[in-house]
Amino acid sequence: MHILPLSEFRANASAMLDLVEKGETVRILRHGKPVADxxxxxxxxxxxxxPSWKRPIEPLRxxxxxxxxxxxxxIEERESARY
Structure with a gap:
C-alpha cells in the first residue's frame, strides 16, 4: 500500500493510477488523516x-x-426511363 498526502497525489495522479491498475492500493491523506483509498x-x-435506443439495430431485409x-x-427503373 502506498500512502501519500493529497498534494503529492495531485502532482502524480497519473503514476498513482498506473499503480492501482497494476493491483496496488493507494491511500490519500489530508492533513495527515486518511480520506480515501x-x-x-x-x-x-x-x-x-x-438503453434500448442506444443498442445497434439490424436493418430489415x-x-x-x-x-x-x-x-x-x-436501378432497373432508372435504366428503363425515357429521359
Whole structure:
C-alpha cells in the first residue's frame, strides 16, 4: 500500500493510477488523516446496461418473390426511363 498526502497525489495522479491498475492500493491523506483509498476495480462489476435506443439495430431485409432487392428494382427503373 502506498500512502501519500493529497498534494503529492495531485502532482502524480497519473503514476498513482498506473499503480492501482497494476493491483496496488493507494491511500490519500489530508492533513495527515486518511480520506480515501484507491483500490483496483473488481472484475465482477455489474454489466453496464445500455438503453434500448442506444443498442445497434439490424436493418430489415425484405425478400421479394422474384428474388430481386429494392436496390436492383430502382436501378432497373432508372435504366428503363425515357429521359
Amino acid at each position: 484507491l483500490v483496483p476495480a473488481r472484475a465482477e462489476a455489474a454489466p453496464v446496461r445500455v 425484405y425478400q421479394r418473390a422474384d428474388g430481386k432487392t429494392l436496390a436492383q428494382l430502382i
